Amino acid sequence: MHAAVVPAVRARWELKDVPVGDPGPNEVLIKIRASGLCYTDVHQTNGDLPGPFPRILGHEPVGDIVAVGTAVTTRRVGDRVGVPWVQSTCGRCEWCLRGRSMFCANVVGTGGAAAGGHAEFMPAPADATMLLPDGLAYEQAAPIFCAGYTVWSGFRWADPQPHERVAVVGIGGLGHLAVQYAKAAGFETIAVSHSPDKDELVRELGADAVVRDGTGLADAGGADIVLATGNSVDAMADAIAGLRPDGRFVLMGFEAKPLPVSPGDLIMRRIKIVGSQQNGREYLYEALDYAAKGKVKVVAETYALDEINKAYDRVAEGKVRFRAVIVT
Ligand SMILES: [Zn+2]
Numbered sequence: 001m002h003a004a005v006v007p008a009v010r011a012r013w014e015l016k017d018v019p020v021g022d023p024g025p026n027e028v029l030i031k032i033r034a035s036g037l038c039y040t041d042v043h044q045t046n047g048d049l050p051g052p053f054p055r056i057l058g059h060e061p062v063g064d065i066v067a068v069g070t071a072v073t074t075r076r077v078g079d080r081v082g083v084p085w086v087q088s089t090c091g092r093c094e095w096c097l098r099g100r101s102m103f104c105a106n107v108v109g110t111g112g113a114a115a116g117g118h119a120e121f122m123p124a125p126a127d128a129t130m131l132l133p134d135g136l137a138y139e140q141a142a143p144i145f146c147a148g149y150t151v152w153s154g155f156r157w158a159d160p161q162p163h164e165r166v167a168v169v170g171i172g173g174l175g176h177l178a179v180q181y182a183k184a185a186g187f188e189t190i191a192v193s194h195s196p197d198k199d200e201l202v203r204e205l206g207a208d209a210v211v212r213d214g215t216g217l218a219d220a221g222g223a224d225i226v227l228a229t230g231n232s233v234d235a236m237a238d239a240i241a242g243l244r245p246d247g248r249f250v251l252m253g254f255e256a257k258p259l260p261v262s263p264g265d266l267i268m269r270r271i272k273i274v275g276s277q278q279n280g281r282e283y284l285y286e287a288l289d290y291a292a293k294g295k296v297k298v299v300a301e302t303y304a305l306d307e308i309n310k311a312y313d314r315v316a317e318g319k320v321r322f323r324a325v326i327v328t
């Protein structure tokens with residue numbers, strides 16, 4: 001099969017012919033139909049996040065099951081599925097036993113320790129797959145497996161209450177979905193976006209207001225929840241200025257540097273700074289359900305697998321509005 005292989009840290013991706021194995025007893029083989037490109041792919045390529053080389057990245061894969069292992073009872077050939085980041089864990093540590101397997105030290109991640117979705121086929125443990133809702137297009141479903149799952153998880157983790165206001169910082173791959181999820185859940189939603197040229201698009205996504213920074217957010221009445229989804233730590237931290245007392249700042253965007261936070265802000269406004277990741281399958285279910293109902297739509301640029309370096313460059317340069325998806 002064809003696959004996009006990252007040969008070494010910081011190296012150009014290469015399209016290669018790679019053998020497709022039979023699925024193991026508990027695995028399924030997925031014919032990939034769509035695979036989202038996340039800014040995390042750039043961090044992984046640059047070695048900012050751990051992982052071996054050479055490897056196949058892609059942690060937003062969806063497709064059709066074309067083969068099942070001998071011990072698989074819950075999935076069938078023809079099932080439409082996707083696979084999130086966590087494929088398997090040790091099953092024996094405290095966090096696995098507590099049902100919080102995302103904290104297991106031995107997570108096997110899609111496009112991490114396990115081969116990812118930027119390929120024609122991908123094996124995965126049957127238990128790691130999630131059935132896609134009927135009618136949800138592949139290129140709409142793929143980005144929900146990281147971007148959508150992440151932001152909906154973060155929003156749920158902030159414990160949103162009726163009448164609260166939500167702000168989203170960083171209107172990119174994650175943020176454009178965060179705005180739509182907050183609106184779909186019925187919340188007044190403010191986008192914090194530095195670039196005026198995105199304003200019209202941001203309003204079309206459903207934002208009630210667009211402000212430029214944390215001061216602008218404060219002037220607009222502030223937010224009880226800030227969903228920080230950008231890849232600039234400074235821009236995300238700046239939005240704390242617009243957080244209301246007892247507000248929650250939920251950090252989901254990654255940059256490899258410290259987050260500057262004023263102790264005075266934390267104490268005087270009793271602010272909570274919360275990190276969040278993909279917080280459990282029920283949130284993935286809900287995130288997919290909103291997409292299937294058409295309440296959340298991925299704005300995607302689609303590329304063929306052999307155009308993946310073009311797609312990667314656009315993601316790395318921040319030119320993609322709002323998600324690049326490889327369709328195969
Ligand atoms: Zn991702």
Ligand SMILES: [Zn+2]
Pocket residue numbers: 089090091092093094095096097101104105106
């Ligand atoms: Zn474990």
